[in-house]
Each structure stands twice: as structure tokens, then as C-alpha cells.
Amino acid sequence: MTISTGQPGASGVSSPIGQNRSHIATGDEHPVTAPLSIHDMTVAYHRKPVLWDVDLDVPSGRLIGIIGPNGAGKTTLIKATLDLVPKASGRVLVFGKPYRKQRHLVGYVPQRESVDWDFPVNALDVVAMGRYGTIGWCRPVTKRHRTAAYEALDIVGMADYAKRQISQLSGGQQQRVFLARALAQDAQLYFMDEPFASVDVATEKAIVEVLRRLKDAGKTVLVVHHDLQTVSEYFDYLIFLNMRVVTHGPVGEVFTPENLKKTYGGRLTLLNEAAELFARQAR
Amino acid sequence: MTQWSILDTWIVIVGSLCAAACALPGTLLVLRKMSMMGDAISHTVLAGLAIAFLVTHRRDPATMFVGAVVIGLVTALLIQLVGSLGRTEIGASMGIVFTSLFAMGLVLMRQAIDHVEIDPDCVLYGAIEASYFDQITWMGMNLPRAAIINGGAGIFNLLLIVVLYKEFKVSAFDPALSTTLGINANVMHYLLMTMTAVTTVAAFETVGSILVIAMLIVPPATAYLLTDRLSFMMCWSVLLAILAAIFGHVSAVTVPTWFGFGGTSTAGMMAFCAGLIFVAVWLLAPRHGVLSKVFHRCILQLRIVREDVLGLLYRLEELPPSHELSTTPALLQGILGVGPVLSTLAVSSLARRGYIEHRSGQLHLTNQGRRAGRHLIRSHRLWESFLQKHLHLASDHVHEPAEQLEHITDAAMQNQLAERTNQPQTDPHGKKIP
Numbered sequence: 001m002t003i004s005t006g007q008p009g010a011s012g013v014s015s016p017i018g019q020n021r022s023h024i025a026t027g028d029e030h031p032v033t034a035p036l037s038i039h040d041m042t043v044a045y046h047r048k049p050v051l052w053d054v055d056l057d058v059p060s061g062r063l064i065g066i067i068g069p070n071g072a073g074k075t076t077l078i079k080a081t082l083d084l085v086p087k088a089s090g091r092v093l094v095f096g097k098p099y100r101k102q103r104h105l106v107g108y109v110p111q112r113e114s115v116d117w118d119f120p121v122n123a124l125d126v127v128a129m130g131r132y133g134t135i136g137w138c139r140p141v142t143k144r145h146r147t148a149a150y151e152a153l154d155i156v157g158m159a160d161y162a163k164r165q166i167s168q169l170s171g172g173q174q175q176r177v178f179l180a181r182a183l184a185q186d187a188q189l190y191f192m193d194e195p196f197a198s199v200d201v202a203t204e205k206a207i208v209e210v211l212r213r214l215k216d217a218g219k220t221v222l223v224v225h226h227d228l229q230t231v232s233e234y235f236d237y238l239i240f241l242n243m244r245v246v247t248h249g250p251v252g253e254v255f256t257p258e259n260l261k262k263t264y265g266g267r268l269t270l271l272n273e274a275a276e277l278f279a280r281q282a283r
Numbered sequence: 284m285t286q287w288s289i290l291d292t293w294i295v296i297v298g299s300l301c302a303a304a305c306a307l308p309g310t311l312l313v314l315r316k317m318s319m320m321g322d323a324i325s326h327t328v329l330a331g332l333a334i335a336f337l338v339t340h341r342r343d344p345a346t347m348f349v350g351a352v353v354i355g356l357v358t359a360l361l362i363q364l365v366g367s368l369g370r371t372e373i374g375a376s377m378g379i380v381f382t383s384l385f386a387m388g389l390v391l392m393r394q395a396i397d398h399v400e401i402d403p404d405c406v407l408y409g410a411i412e413a414s415y416f417d418q419i420t421w422m423g424m425n426l427p428r429a430a431i432i433n434g435g436a437g438i439f440n441l442l443l444i445v446v447l448y449k450e451f452k453v454s455a456f457d458p459a460l461s462t463t464l465g466i467n468a469n470v471m472h473y474l475l476m477t478m479t480a481v482t483t484v485a486a487f488e489t490v491g492s493i494l495v496i497a498m499l500i501v502p503p504a505t506a507y508l509l510t511d512r513l514s515f516m517m518c519w520s521v522l523l524a525i526l527a528a529i530f531g532h533v534s535a536v537t538v539p540t541w542f543g544f545g546g547t548s549t550a551g552m553m554a555f556c557a558g559l560i561f562v563a564v565w566l567l568a569p570r571h572g573v574l575s576k577v578f579h580r581c582i583l584q585l586r587i588v589r590e591d592v593l594g595l596l597y598r599l600e601e602l603p604p605s606h607e608l609s610t611t612p613a614l615l616q617g618i619l620g621v622g623p624v625l626s627t628l629a630v631s632s633l634a635r636r637g638y639i640e641h642r643s644g645q646l647h648l649t650n651q652g653r654r655a656g657r658h659l660i661r662s663h664r665l666w667e668s669f670l671q672k673h674l675h676l677a678s679d680h681v682h683e684p685a686e687q688l689e690h691i692t693d694a695a696m697q698n699q700l701a702e703r704t705n706q707p708q709t710d711p712h713g714k715k716i717p
Contacts, residue, residue, distance in 0.1 A: 108463045119456045120513045129453045133464035165511035
């Protein structure tokens with residue numbers, strides 16, 4: 001299935017997680033522009049700094065975990081990057097251009113609790129919202145977009161629930177609907193805010209499957225993650241965050257007790273957990 | 284009843300137009316949990332009218348209208364601003380802003396009232412009864428001004444919502460995503476506030492600033508109980524709003540005469556009828572209504588008791604024949620521990636469906652009833668085995684949960700249970716699994 005955006009200037013967009021990357025400046029003769037570069041970003045709430053001087057170049061085509069303790073500014077990092085909270089300073093480039101000009105390349109999965117699930121829409125309506133940016137202002141949602149939304153629901157195993165009102169879905173199913181919406185967005189760079197938070201096993205599997213598909217399609221995905229046990233299994237690149245970027249790099253290089261200690265500070269229980277984790281991996 | 288005249292027809296038309304115009308932005312306000320924003324904006328209209336006059340020294344309708352709408356928007360802006368300063372939640376922020384502006388409006392009115400023909404009574408309660416006499420000529424027809432103004436506001440709202448339907452939908456449901464998609468949730472918020480301000484200003488002459496809030500909120504809140512789709516919710520809101528307007532006027536002219544009074548305020552009756560309709564829907568709505576919930580709970584309870592009766596009769600049949608079998612309905616009721624109404628209903632509906640039969644005062648299973656009883660007991664005992672084997676519950680703790688699970692177990696689940704427990708012959712208590 002191929003879907004074109006119907007917008008002049010935008011190149012063809014393939015199925016929800018298609019391989020088409022023609023609108024990104026990639027090419028063998030040019031160095032690949034980073035999907036996301038953040039320069040000197042500082043964010044403060046009521047004068048209290050939450051993020052300090054974040055400088056980050058994110059590599060292309062990776063599954064990137066953002067880890068750090070509660071209150072480390074993980075959600076704020078995403079929200080400030082996406083202009084959802086004001087920045088005190090700093091700028092954000094997406095594939096080498098300011099974010100404002102590149103919105104269509106960016107997908108976002110907010111925390112599940114951030115919306116009212118009693119809203120009178122069904123699962124398919126929510127997924128179709130992922131395509132609103134592509135459809136453009138004042139144009140109606142056509143059958144073609146609904147088909148794309150339905151296919152995205154199918155990928156996360158929720159096709160049977162398309163017509164279900166969203167309050168009648170379980171928490172895990174709601175999370176999968178959000179994920180399907182991200183797929184329907186057909187972006188190149190994704191931000192996901194704790195998609196694994198309190199979901200069932202089937203949903204966890206579905207999310208991992210979706211992440212793999214996105215990676216295979218060459219997309220870059222940043223995921224706020226809490227469970228250190230699964231970090232090395234799910235991600236191939238990590239950002240350690242605690243008000244500033246402690247370190248970042250491929251999982252094999254940076255997922256060490258020292259970095260965890262630097263990020264999580266003196267939280268003993270967590271360090272013990274980490275020690276156990278490394279002991280198990282060494283075996 | 285007094286004679287129905289052209290006057291009454293126009294009152295109903297104006298009321299319907301006003302109510303329908305309010306219902307559209309009202310739906311979005313209710314869904315965004317900002318219902319009181321309409322109240323806030325409607326109260327500051329007064330200040331807008333006074334300021335518009337004091338600034339321009341003109342009192343033509345267009346100037347008044349623009350002034351009121353602008354102040355409505357300023358209200359919305361100030362509420363956001365005060366709320367974002369911290370330590371003030373949005374409800375308190377509304378309370379601060381609109382009461383201040385409302386009071387200022389009253390004071391200014393007093394200043395201006397010598398010069399402007401604004402009737403405070405009309406501001407608060409509206410003048411829908413008099414709307415017919417204020418006519419203007421439009422496209423060769425003489426129409427009440429209120430009909431044109433409210434109709435215009437309704438068309439304005441309808442056009443905006445039809446054209447920007449998906450934008451309003453996504454920005455109300457998920458403002459963060461909406462903004463990242465390039466549909467700025469703030470822009471949509473102020474568009475909605477503009478709609479609310481325009482509608483309120485148009486409506487306040489008709490129903491008064493106090494009753495605008497009823498028209499903005501009650502029909503949409505009622506519609507919310509009737510449907511799970513946004514588009515249907517909007518249609519229902521408009522329909523219910525029109526119904527409230529019609530019933531409102533009809534009861535305003537009829538009900539008081541039953542008690543020997545003259546007619547009462549139509550605007551008040553419109554709001555009251557909207558409230559009555561809400562109560563009726565709250566009770567009777569097919570899915571979210573109170574009665575339907577109670578009804579479904581009763582049906583479920585009855586089904587469970589029916590199944591329990593079959594299970595009990597089956598267990599009694601299992602006993603060795605030497606036991607004195609006594610299966611009178613009264614005894615069943617005692618063993619099952621349910622009320623007489625429920626057990627009588629259960630027994631009679633089982634008998635009607637041919638699951639049990641009465642023979643000399645005793646109840647007996649028919650073949651069909653025995654099959655159903657066996658199914659239930661099999662589920663029960665398989666669950667007991669499963670709970671003991673996989674959840675390691677003690678054998679004296681498995682009966683209670685199995686008693687509940689047996690009612691939601693179909694044949695497929697039964698087969699799975701049997702597989703997971705290695706097709707046991709007996710349950711943890713040593714009873715045979717049928």
C-alpha cells in the first residue's frame with residue numbers, strides 16, 4: 001500500500017512504517033545529518049532549573065533509551081524539544097533544520113495518563129489523529145486515511161477493537177492505540193514517553209515488536225524508560241539523564257555501574273539492583 | 284391555555300436558534316472540562332458593553348457587539364494568565380477574573396446608564412418575550428432582530444466546527460499531540476473562546492447572561508450520556524437544546540395557568556426544561572443511564588441465581604439415593620441465601636425454559652437442565668483443581684473463587700482448564716468432575 005500525502009512539496013509517504021526516507025538529507029556522498037541535535041538547552045519551571053545545558057546529537061536509526069531517576073527531567077526533555085514547554089535557552093535541529101520546519105518528520109507518544117480516556121471517540125478515531133498533520137488544516141479525514149489507521153491498528157494487534165469506545169479498552173490496549181497512532185503518523189523520528197509504564201505482557205511484546213519494525217525501517221526512536229532490567233534488551237543506545245546529560249552512547253559502552261551510579265546518585269536500593277543485574281549478565 | 288399566536292411561534296424559533304447556537308461550543312467546553320468558562324465569559328459581557336460605549340461614545344449594535352466579544356476574549360486570556368502565574372488553579376482563576384470584570388461592568392454601567400439604554404433586568408434575564416417587537420428588514424422580510432443575531436451566531440459556530448472539526452477534536456482530546464502535529468492547541472483554545480464569546484453576546488439579550496450557562500452546558504452534558512461519538516454528541520446537543528427551548532416556552536405559557544397564575548419567564552423555563560431533560564436522560568439513557576445500569580445488574584444477578592439453582596439440583600442428584608431428597612423452592616432459597624423475589628423469579632424462568640419441572644411439590648432437573656447443571660459443576664471443579672495446582676491455594680480456599688469464576692466459564696475455557704490441570708477425574712475435595 002502506498003499513500004501519498006496530498007500535500008504539494010511533501011514526498012511520497014509509504015505505509016505506516018514504510019521504508020521511504022527520500023525527504024531526509026541522506027546519501028552516501030554526504031555525511032548523514034543527525035535526526036536530532038539539541039544545543040545548549042536549558043529549561044526552568046518557575047525559575048527552578050529542570051534541565052541544564054543539554055547538548056546532544058542523536059545517531060540515526062537507533063532505538064534510544066532515556067533513563068534517569070524520577071524528576072531527572074526525562075519528560076521535560078521531550079516536551080521542551082517539541083516546543084510543548086518553553087525553553088529558557090537552546091535550539092533544536094531535526095535532520096539539520098529547526099524543529100518548527102520539520103514537524104511532519106516527528107512522531108510523539110505522550111504518557112497514557114495525559115489524556116481523558118472518556119472522550120467520545122473510538123480507537124480508530126484516535127489512530128486517525130496521527131494522520132491529521134499529513135491531511136492538513138480544514139481537510140476532512142478520508143477513507144484512505146482511515147484505511148491507513150486501520151492498518152496501523154492491525155500491526156499492534158488491535159484491529160478487532162477499532163470501533164470500541166476508548167474507555168472500554170484496558171490500559172495496555174490504550175497504550176497500543178497510542179502506538180498505532182504513532183505508526184500512522186509515519187514519522188522519521190519518534191519520541192515515546194514511558195510506553196512501557198504499567199502494561200500487560202501482551203502489550204509489552206507488541207511495543208517491542210513495533211520498536212523493532214521502526215528500527216528496521218530506519219527510523220530513530222527515543223523512549224523514556226524506567227525498567228533497568230530490560231534496558232539492554234530493548235535498546236541499542238542510551239542517554240543517561242539527571243538534570244543534565246550524564247553520558248550517552250551505545251548500550252555496550254555506556255551501560256556500566258559507574259554511569260548508573262553517576263546518574264542515580266546514592267539511591268542504594270537501585271544500585272543494589274544494578275549490581276545484581278551486572279552479576280547476572282556476567283554469568 | 285392562552286391562545287397560541289405568531290408571537291409564541293417566534294419566541295420558540297428565537298429560543299431554539301439561541302439554544303442550538305450555544306450547544307455547539309458548549310459540547311467542546313464540556314469535553315475540555317471548561318464548562319464554567321462560558322459562565323465567566325457571559326458575565327463579563329456587561330463590562331464589554333459599558334467599555335465599548337465609554338471608549339467610542341457610540342451605541343450602535345455593531346460597536347456594542349465587538350466590544351463585548353473583545354472583553355470575552357480578554358477574560359479567557361486573563362484566566363489563563365492568572366492560572367499560569369502559579370499557586371492559582373484554573374477554577375480559582377476564573378473566580379478572580381470574572382467576578383472582578385463583572386463588578387467592574389456593573390459600576391461602569393451605572394456610570395454609563397444615564398446615556399445608554401441598557402436595561403439591567405434584560406441583561407440578567409433576557410427579553411425573549413419582547414423579541415418579536417424588535418424587527419428589522421432583511422432580504423425584504425421583516426424578522427425579529429434576535430432571530431437574525433442568534434441564527435447568525437449559530438451559523439458562524441456551525442461553519443467553524445464543520446470546517447475545523449478534526450482540529451477541534453484532536454486539540455480537545457490530546458493538546459500536546461495536536462501541537463506537535465502543527466495544530467496549535469492554544470490557537471484552537473482561543474478559537475473556541477471566540478466562538479463562546481460571540482455566542483454568549485448574541486444569546487445574552489435573548490436568555491440573559493445567567494441562563495446562557497444553562498444553554499451552553501446542560502444540553503451537551505445530557506448528550507454526553509447518550510453517545511460515545513463526538514459527531515453524534517454534537518447532533519444530540521443541538522437537538523436536545525431545541526427540545527428544551529420548545530418545551531420551555533410551552534410550559535412557560537401553560538403550567539402556571541394550571542395554578543391560576545399568568546405566564547412565567549420563558550428563558551427561565553427553557554433552562555429548567557433543559558435540567559429536566561438531563562434528569563430524564565440520566566435515569567433512562569440506554570447505556571450510561573442509572574436505570575439501565577440497575578436493570579443490567581439485576582439481569583446478571585438473576586442469571587447467576589438461575590445457574591446456582593441448576594448447580595444445586597445437580598449436586599443433590601449426585602448424592603446417594605438413600606438421602607432424603609427435598610427440593611422444594613423454599614428450601615432452595617434457604618440454601619442459596621437469596622431473597623424470595625429473586626429465587627421465585629429464577630425458578631419460574633427456569634421452569635418456563637424447560638430446565639426444571641415441578642413434580643409433587645419438588646423441583647427436578649429435566650435432561651436439558653441436567654446438561655446445564657453438569658456444565659456449571661464441571662467448570663466449578665476444574666477451577667478448584669486449577670487454583671490448587673497453579674496458584675497453590677489450599678483446598679479449603681478454592682471454593683469461594685471457583686463459585687464466582689464458574690459463571691463466566693464457557694466450553695473453550697473449560698477445555699483449556701482441563702488441559703492445564705491434566706484432565707483430572709476429581710476435584711481437590713475428592714468429588715468427581717463430570
